[in-house]
Amino acid sequence: MHLKDFDISKLEKRFKTILRVEISTDEKGEAVQQTLLVIRGKKDGPILLLTGGVHGDEFEGPQTIMNLFHEIEPEKLSGSLVGLVIANEPAYEDANRCNPIDGKNLARVFPGDPKGSVTEQIAYWMGEILISKADYYIDFHSSGSDSEMPQMCGYFKCNSTGNKLTSQDMAEAFRAKVTWAHPDFAEGRTLSYAYDHVIPAIYSECPSTRCVSKNDLEVYLRGALNVMKLIGMMQGKLEGSPSKYYLSGNGDTDQCVSATTDGFFQPDKNLLDLVKKGESLGTIKSLSGELLEEIFSPIQGYVGMRRMLPSTHVGDSLFMIADGFKS
Numbered sequence: 001m002h003l004k005d006f007d008i009s010k011l012e013k014r015f016k017t018i019l020r021v022e023i024s025t026d027e028k029g030e031a032v033q034q035t036l037l038v039i040r041g042k043k044d045g046p047i048l049l050l051t052g053g054v055h056g057d058e059f060e061g062p063q064t065i066m067n068l069f070h071e072i073e074p075e076k077l078s079g080s081l082v083g084l085v086i087a088n089e090p091a092y093e094d095a096n097r098c099n100p101i102d103g104k105n106l107a108r109v110f111p112g113d114p115k116g117s118v119t120e121q122i123a124y125w126m127g128e129i130l131i132s133k134a135d136y137y138i139d140f141h142s143s144g145s146d147s148e149m150p151q152m153c154g155y156f157k158c159n160s161t162g163n164k165l166t167s168q169d170m171a172e173a174f175r176a177k178v179t180w181a182h183p184d185f186a187e188g189r190t191l192s193y194a195y196d197h198v199i200p201a202i203y204s205e206c207p208s209t210r211c212v213s214k215n216d217l218e219v220y221l222r223g224a225l226n227v228m229k230l231i232g233m234m235q236g237k238l239e240g241s242p243s244k245y246y247l248s249g250n251g252d253t254d255q256c257v258s259a260t261t262d263g264f265f266q267p268d269k270n271l272l273d274l275v276k277k278g279e280s281l282g283t284i285k286s287l288s289g290e291l292l293e294e295i296f297s298p299i300q301g302y303v304g305m306r307r308m309l310p311s312t313h314v315g316d317s318l319f320m321i322a323d324g325f326k327s
């Protein structure tokens with residue numbers, strides 16, 4: 001069936017359901033599909049949507065959703081857990097951030113277009129059928145192939161949700177090492193779509209690259225279960241320690257440092273290092289080892305992302321520097 005025909009109310013309570021849904025077609029006319037894992041609990045309660053694989057080279061989210069689906073018993077669940085294991089399967093098959101069919105980044109095209117390219121169609125139906133129908137939403141990401149980020153949970157600060165718990169409540173319950181608040185929302189994201197539909201939503205990041213580390217997986221599983229406890233889907237106390245770092249910033253504009261030359265990049269700072277404004281962060285060299293560009297921090301703050309891939313071109317993001325704050 002097509003994702004547009006997915007209706008959670010038609011699934012039986014106290015059951016787990018595995019669905020393969022069509023969402024578009026590729027250039028050969030073959031179906032582009034997604035796997036939905038749904039648990040309807042014994043009692044009524046909220047719908048929590050989990051998505052992984054918005055970027056096809058990030059594997060912690062898919063593993064987290066698969067594990068939760070197999071571990072959680074419907075008898076102990078209030079409400080429904082909807083897991084979209086891999087949002088962008090063509091990108092996953094290619095182990096690439098973007099969809100190889102149209103070259104697009106799914107995290108930049110929301111709200112999508114039902115008559116657009118494959119990635120735009122995926123965004124449209126994900127938004128229309130899954131995100132806008134959820135009560136709460138977690139989008140699992142990770143550093144991907146080229147860069148490194150700390151174990152973190154991020155949210156848009158300005159999400160007013162009436163009587164519901166807020167995105168900030170969810171982020172703090174997730175209990176990652178870092179909680180990162182973004183003062184303004186960035187266009188085209190899953191979370192900006194959720195923001196527009198007043199759905200409390202968070203996303204997660206972790207350092208592992210093209211693999212799933214046991215430690216990151218444990219943090220993601222614990223984080224999702226903590227959110228489920230917070231919103232009343234499961235019983236029990238939140239586990240883990242509250243975040244060690246509370247960061248703020250949009251991760252773009254002047255807080256993101258990009259390459260202004262092609263070359264061989266080497267970072268000199270580690271994740272979460274506290275750096276001063278104007279402090280050197282790394283270098284780009286020619287292949288004969290001559291210095292082409294030295295990278296300086298535009299503000300005082302913490303290193304929230306650093307590029308790891310040496311092969312670098314003009315415009316590539318090298319660092320994100322975030323302000324520290326206490327919530």
Ligand SMILES: [Zn+2]
Nearest residue numbers: 055058141142
């Ligand atoms: Zn991602």
